[in-house]
Amino acid sequence: MWTKKERFEAVLNHELADRPPVSAWRHFTEKEHSGADLFVETMLKWQNTYDWDYVKLQPRASYYEEAWGGQFDYNDYEGVLPKVVKDPISGVADLEKITVLPGDQGVFAEQIEVIQKMKAGLNEDIPMFQTMMCPTSVLQKLCAVNPIGRPDDDPDARAAGADPQDPAEHHRYDGRLF
DSSP states (O other): OOOHHHHHHHHHTTOOOSSOOOOOOOOOTTTTTSOHHHHHHHHHHHHHHHTOSSEEEOOOTTHHHHHTTOEEEEEEEETTEEEEEEOSOOSGGGGGGOOOOOTTSHHHHHHHHHHHHHHHHSOTTSOEEEOOOOHHHHHHHHTTOOOSSOGGGOHHHHHTTOOTTOGGGGGOOOTTOO
8 A cells, every 4th residue: 555655756756656646725715814723724624534645735825915015805805815905016116125025924934834733733644735826926916916817707808809718818918007
């Protein structure tokens, strides 16, 4: 019988395993902004219920913006994104606000706590990964441009004649920013 770790390591090493490692993840929007303990409890319950081969930590979708001063209404979500109350970046001059932040303070300290508590709560055989956000997606979200979604989801893009089948349209610049 293969362990979860052996299965995962075999795949990473381009070797055959008894089966592919299986996992799933999601945002727990109702519990992801209430501190580390509730989030960890929810993630461990998800893992224990479905016995995934690995855990991918899925922090709240707004935590990078929070680090640079974004404020949100956690009672009002559109998909996985809470309603923005205050954008960190509202114009070109605000780009200077994007500076190196200490990785052990604020929301980053909370993520470190989550990782430590998840590690303590998981069987050591279960691989765990932290979600890493794409830097350009973080920048878009800091500037109030939602990187999640496609032209076919955007009524303004459809009205302007965007072709949802054209891959170039999926990465177009949204000129409403500045």
